[in-house]
Amino acid sequence: MTARTTSAPSGSVGSAVTDGILVGWRNLKRIPRIPELAIFAILQSIMFVLLFVFVFGGAINVPGDYTSFLMPGIFAQTIVFAAGTTAIGMTDDINKGIVDRFRSLPMSRSAVLTGRTFSDVIYNAGILVVLMLTGFVVGWRVDDIPSLIAGFALLLFFAYGMVWLGVWLGLNVPTVEVGQQVIFTVLFPITFISNVFVPLESLPEWLQPIAEWNPTSTLTAALREMWGNGAPPPTNSLASTEPALVTIVWVLVFIVVFGPLGVRRYRSMSR
Numbered sequence: 001m002t003a004r005t006t007s008a009p010s011g012s013v014g015s016a017v018t019d020g021i022l023v024g025w026r027n028l029k030r031i032p033r034i035p036e037l038a039i040f041a042i043l044q045s046i047m048f049v050l051l052f053v054f055v056f057g058g059a060i061n062v063p064g065d066y067t068s069f070l071m072p073g074i075f076a077q078t079i080v081f082a083a084g085t086t087a088i089g090m091t092d093d094i095n096k097g098i099v100d101r102f103r104s105l106p107m108s109r110s111a112v113l114t115g116r117t118f119s120d121v122i123y124n125a126g127i128l129v130v131l132m133l134t135g136f137v138v139g140w141r142v143d144d145i146p147s148l149i150a151g152f153a154l155l156l157f158f159a160y161g162m163v164w165l166g167v168w169l170g171l172n173v174p175t176v177e178v179g180q181q182v183i184f185t186v187l188f189p190i191t192f193i194s195n196v197f198v199p200l201e202s203l204p205e206w207l208q209p210i211a212e213w214n215p216t217s218t219l220t221a222a223l224r225e226m227w228g229n230g231a232p233p234p235t236n237s238l239a240s241t242e243p244a245l246v247t248i249v250w251v252l253v254f255i256v257v258f259g260p261l262g263v264r265r266y267r268s269m270s271r
Helices: 013-033 035-059 066-080 082-095 098-103 111-137 145-171 176-192 208-213 215-227 243-269
Strands: none
Touching: 013 111, 035 066, 035 111, 066 082, 066 111, 066 145, 066 176, 066 215, 082 098, 082 111, 082 145, 082 176, 098 111, 111 145, 111 243, 145 176, 145 215, 145 243, 176 215, 208 215, 215 243
16 A cells, blocks of 8 residues: 655755754664664674684784774675664664655654664764774874874765665565565675775785775775775775775765665555
């Protein structure tokens, strides 16, 4: 059954912004009610830190300290998985009929999507803060506070691009269970075919260019460069010499591609 759609005036930008903030606030208010979601997301990332630092770290050769090398990659991996959190949340809201109820209200159509992206970026900011504190405990350090803030801002910008990918995925899978499988299939290669855990030079030669231009790799390389946590670039390609610039381009690509695709899919569901 298709729910009745009553939209706010399409030209009311102020109403759209207000509605988006209200929907985002509704999503954030759910976090204290379901604390397990944030707790297990944090524990998963902490598990990767402890596993690689204390179990595999001694077997992986990197210039300098492995903890400093690893932590930027852990932050990048966590933000990549932001798309999974968004996709599951979006699919869950659809299956529970919450999105249909939103459509029946006199509110902006865009509010459901903008509210979701807004709240998920804030949610991931909180997880990053906890992980950074964990990193300091295990010995991770940065050069200075301004570079730490700049890297944090880049992570949140990347998260915004990833949540639009998550919106599109969440709108195109029928159930949460299917969504979890799709997320595993899509996001794990992006995370592990990269420089997150090992130097690019340790990968097979044919795989190195793919890993080098992987958005997870460029984000990780940018953070290592900003914070003084990594080795010099392995090649002279733009992805290695200007990783922050390439990362920003990747984010814009995600927004330009998956933003309209997500909006189009959402509109088609209301017809």
